[in-house]
Amino acid sequence: xxxxxxxPKLSNPRQRVDDNASxxxxxxxxxxxxxxxxxxxxxxxRGRQASGYDKMxxxxxxxxxxxxxxLLRFPTGSEIHPHTDSVxxxxxxxxNIAICKALAGGEFRCTAPIYASPRINLFRPxxxxxxxxxxxxxxxxxxSFGWVRGRR
Numbered sequence: 001x002x003x004x005x006x007x008p009k010l011s012n013p014r015q016r017v018d019d020n021a022s023x024x025x026x027x028x029x030x031x032x033x034x035x036x037x038x039x040x041x042x043x044x045x046r047g048r049q050a051s052g053y054d055k056m057x058x059x060x061x062x063x064x065x066x067x068x069x070x071l072l073r074f075p076t077g078s079e080i081h082p083h084t085d086s087v088x089x090x091x092x093x094x095x096n097i098a099i100c101k102a103l104a105g106g107e108f109r110c111t112a113p114i115y116a117s118p119r120i121n122l123f124r125p126x127x128x129x130x131x132x133x134x135x136x137x138x139x140x141x142x143x144s145f146g147w148v149r150g151r152r
Contacts, residue, residue, distance in 0.1 A: 054073045066147060074135045079131075093122070094123060096143070097119060106135040
């Protein structure tokens with residue numbers, strides 16, 4: 001928005017002033033990277049498998065260790081069919097902690113977990129097929145930490 005202001009210190013007292021000029025003068029290149037991240041943080045989005053679950057990004061780092069943290073929500077009727085997740089480089093790891101189990105269904109399945117217990121699962125989503133059975137009753141919430149290490 002452009003407006004006229006009266007300022008005796010300016011050579012032209014009725015100089016045009018752009019409201020956003022000061023905001024743009026502080027725009028740094030790193031803000032272009034952070035800006036899109038801020039639109040993703042703390043917002044529910046549909047899960048990638050188009051199977052009814054939702055995810056909320058809580059944290060994403062690119063350095064020193066590329067990683068992310070999501071809160072996953074599985075409402076009644078949602079499920080994830082067996083699949084693997086590919087990565088361009090490295091070995092993908094994921095630690096899932098069930099913070100609220102569904103009343104019925106919603107069980108995590110993995111062909112080759114590194115560690116598995118009723119609430120905690122550590123696995124390689126790029127190397128082992130994994131899925132979640134259909135949530136028959138209630139909701140399931142999972143805190144999911146993911147990271148990529150080294151080369152394959």
